[in-house]
Amino acid sequence: MSMLQKLRENRSSQGTLLALPTTFWMVALLVLPLLLTTVISFGKRSPDGEVIYTFTLNNYIRLAGFDPNCPPADGTCFNPLYLQILGRSLSLAFNTTVLVILMAYPLAYFIARSHPRKRNTYLFLVLIPLWTNFVIRVYAWMMLLRKEGVINNLLGLLAGWIGYDFKPLEMLYTQGAVLVGMVYEFLPFMILPIFTSLEKIDNSLYEAAADLGANPIRTFRRVTLPLSLPGVVAGTILVFIPVMGTFIVSDILGGRQVILVGNLIQRQFLDARDPTFGSAASLILMIMTLVVTYFYTRKFGFGEEIVAA
Amino acid sequence: MPAEFAVELRDVVKQFVTPEGANLAAVDHVTMQIRNGEFFSMLGSSGCGKTTSLRMIAGFEWPDEGEVIIEGKPMGHTPPYQRNVNMVFQNYALFQHMTVFENVAFGLEMQRAGRKEIITRVGRSLDMVQLKGLDRRRPRQLSGGQQQRVALARALVNLPAVLLLDEPLGALDLKLRKEMQLELKALQQQLGITFIYVTHDQEEALTMSDRIAVMSLGKVRQMGTPQEIYERPSSRFVAEFIGESNFIDGRMVQISKEAAQVHVPALNMELSATPISGDLVAGEDVIVSIRPEKVQITNSINEMPNHMEGTVEKTVYIGSDTHLIIHTGSQNLKVWEQNRVSRIDPHAFYSSGQKIQLVILPENALIMKRE
Numbered sequence: 163m164s165m166l167q168k169l170r171e172n173r174s175s176q177g178t179l180l181a182l183p184t185t186f187w188m189v190a191l192l193v194l195p196l197l198l199t200t201v202i203s204f205g206k207r208s209p210d211g212e213v214i215y216t217f218t219l220n221n222y223i224r225l226a227g228f229d230p231n232c233p234p235a236d237g238t239c240f241n242p243l244y245l246q247i248l249g250r251s252l253s254l255a256f257n258t259t260v261l262v263i264l265m266a267y268p269l270a271y272f273i274a275r276s277h278p279r280k281r282n283t284y285l286f287l288v289l290i291p292l293w294t295n296f297v298i299r300v301y302a303w304m305m306l307l308r309k310e311g312v313i314n315n316l317l318g319l320l321a322g323w324i325g326y327d328f329k330p331l332e333m334l335y336t337q338g339a340v341l342v343g344m345v346y347e348f349l350p351f352m353i354l355p356i357f358t359s360l361e362k363i364d365n366s367l368y369e370a371a372a373d374l375g376a377n378p379i380r381t382f383r384r385v386t387l388p389l390s391l392p393g394v395v396a397g398t399i400l401v402f403i404p405v406m407g408t409f410i411v412s413d414i415l416g417g418r419q420v421i422l423v424g425n426l427i428q429r430q431f432l433d434a435r436d437p438t439f440g441s442a443a444s445l446i447l448m449i450m451t452l453v454v455t456y457f458y459t460r461k462f463g464f465g466e467e468i469v470a471a
Numbered sequence: 472m473p474a475e476f477a478v479e480l481r482d483v484v485k486q487f488v489t490p491e492g493a494n495l496a497a498v499d500h501v502t503m504q505i506r507n508g509e510f511f512s513m514l515g516s517s518g519c520g521k522t523t524s525l526r527m528i529a530g531f532e533w534p535d536e537g538e539v540i541i542e543g544k545p546m547g548h549t550p551p552y553q554r555n556v557n558m559v560f561q562n563y564a565l566f567q568h569m570t571v572f573e574n575v576a577f578g579l580e581m582q583r584a585g586r587k588e589i590i591t592r593v594g595r596s597l598d599m600v601q602l603k604g605l606d607r608r609r610p611r612q613l614s615g616g617q618q619q620r621v622a623l624a625r626a627l628v629n630l631p632a633v634l635l636l637d638e639p640l641g642a643l644d645l646k647l648r649k650e651m652q653l654e655l656k657a658l659q660q661q662l663g664i665t666f667i668y669v670t671h672d673q674e675e676a677l678t679m680s681d682r683i684a685v686m687s688l689g690k691v692r693q694m695g696t697p698q699e700i701y702e703r704p705s706s707r708f709v710a711e712f713i714g715e716s717n718f719i720d721g722r723m724v725q726i727s728k729e730a731a732q733v734h735v736p737a738l739n740m741e742l743s744a745t746p747i748s749g750d751l752v753a754g755e756d757v758i759v760s761i762r763p764e765k766v767q768i769t770n771s772i773n774e775m776p777n778h779m780e781g782t783v784e785k786t787v788y789i790g791s792d793t794h795l796i797i798h799t800g801s802q803n804l805k806v807w808e809q810n811r812v813s814r815i816d817p818h819a820f821y822s823s824g825q826k827i828q829l830v831i832l833p834e835n836a837l838i839m840k841r842e
Contacts (some may be wrong), residue, residue: 366564369531372551373558374629375581384577388568 203441211435221442251423255405258344266352274360300414303343307333335417343411352397359393395462406451423447474543477665478505483537497523499689512668512676515686521669530554557626558635563618565610572606578629596628616647633665652678673713685709710760717761723753737802743776744836758839763805765835769828777831783821
């Protein structure tokens with residue numbers, strides 16, 4: 163009783179108590195594993211796939227494309243394979259984010275400007291795909307894109323009607339297929355924050371802009387877009403970071419053709435049984451994501467409201 | 472040649488669909504002519520159609536029937552950004568992501584004015600509303616009154632033919648509101664811009680306007696100067712909406728152009744009164760409307776028209792005035808008397824049951840049709 167009494171009066175211990183479960187969770191499942199990963203990444207792999215704890219930069223040198231066992235004078239050992247994978251991941255994440263913004267914004271705008279009673283229905287429709295398992299939805303794309311898939315069959319049928327000699331398109335296991343899958347998977351995570359920030363814009367602001375002589379295009383550029391930018395920023399963070407690390411979409415829709423950092427890491431841990439190299443790749447992925455996010459948020463903020471500065 | 476009227480509404484109708492699916496005429500065959508340089512108010516309670524009328528002038532709504540004419544040009548479906556009018560919104564509608572300067576400069580930028588001109592005109596405009604030195608602030612860093620001034624400066628900087636104001640002082644406290652009323656009026660006279668002002672506050676309308684349109688249920692009930700609206704309300708509705716009044720039933724006895732006699736059973740007498748409508752006939756049932764402050768309490772018992780004796784029922788002292796309920800005949804009359812003499816001595820005040828002499832000048836007893 164008196165413990166409760168004390169707690170009621172002490173605000174700071176209330177805060178500590180409320181933060182305790184999450185703090186414990188984060189330390190146990192994020193901070194400790196991360197430290198472990200860092201330590202392992204400087205280690206060596208034993209012939210049977212065990213970690214030898216030591217300090218070597220070999221894993222990072224390999225990632226940069228050099229063979230640590232190569233004589234230093236010999237330049238032929240350079241192999242940019244891993245750098246290409248990192249670059250591919252980065253550019254795919256960038257392209258996905260841009261495409262998702264371009265597709266999500268008009269839809270979010272439409273939903274935000276629709277009648278309040280219809281709005282919930284539209285949002286519901288946006289969320290429905292999330293009820294189905296992520297992996298299953300990616301497999302569905304496989305059915306659509308493969309050589310004997312729905313799209314090729316339909317195109318073949320159409321081609322047959324107009325008497326055109328149709329060869330099934332190679333769509334599956336291409337970068338395009340991975341991009342389509344990524345955009346599809348992450349679209350809702352962009353629509354929702356953009357919708358939220360657009361919905362908050364009072365109708366009178368559009369009217370005020372029009373009243374002051376701005377046509378719809380200039381109203382959009384000067385009022386709508388700047389006021390909805392926080393939503394775009396929040397959405398970008400929600401999309402860019404997971405896309406950088408995902409391996410399921412590229413695994414299923416990209417096969418062996420489209421290997422991303424995510425796949426590289428997964429294979430090092432499971433197939434190649436080299437946790438030290440996998441750990442190094444994980445850390446590099448994390449640092450890359452952090453750097454991009456840092457510069458991005460420094461320019462645009464974290465998607466918080468535009469408040470009096 | 473400048474058009475005769477700044478804004479004209481010709482037989483304008485605007486219908487809305489209610490949530491129940493019925494058609495509701497928010498504006499129902501409204502015709503108004505607003506003169507150049509005039510301070511014109513639309514006055515009415517919520518849902519009377521005043522804001523919809525204003526929004527049709529701004530171009531946010533288009534009339535279903537009739538026409539909105541600005542500076543002699545029928546507007547048709549001209550969008551707001553092509554109309555030479557600017558609006559001060561009820562919630563100010565300031566752009567929170569811009570500074571005060573950027574807010575005020577917005578309209579000039581849309582007109583593609585030069586940088587130098589923008590700086591000069593924004594500066595002058597901010598001076599005018601006494602916001603000098605606040606141009607780098609964000610709207611949220613300002614008080615309600617200051618935000619109101621930014622909204623005003625943002626509209627006025629464009630020197631529109633007509634400034635539309637939608638209850639712009641509604642969110643301010645009473646004292647600030649009164650100050651702003653006088654300031655707005657002074658600004659309007661100084662700039663010579665036509666102001667169309669929407670308000671539900673009758674005192675505000677009376678204080679500022681050259682002319683007022685009293686509206687109700689989408690219709691204009693009366694249009695005129697503040698004096699005309701207050702002293703000669705054309706109907707019981709207007710007399711009741713603006714100020715207070717005693718309404719007493721009567722029957723026309725005799726009517727000429729200027730004067731009329733009404734038999735008032737409740738007062739047990741014939742009142743000399745002024746007919747408001749032209750089409751009243753002898754024998755018709757009418758209402759007599761008398762403003763409480765127009766009833767005079769008098770000491771002399773000489774023969775004056777509309778002289779009566781009453782008994783004080785109730786007194787309320789409100790500082791500047793005393794409000795009395797006086798029973799005369801079988802009627803209770805509201806009578807307001809200004810406290811020109813000191814009431815500090817109880818003997819200088821009225822007491823319940825006291826006999827009192829009343830006089831109502833014929834020009835202050837208005838005969839209206841029974842509605």
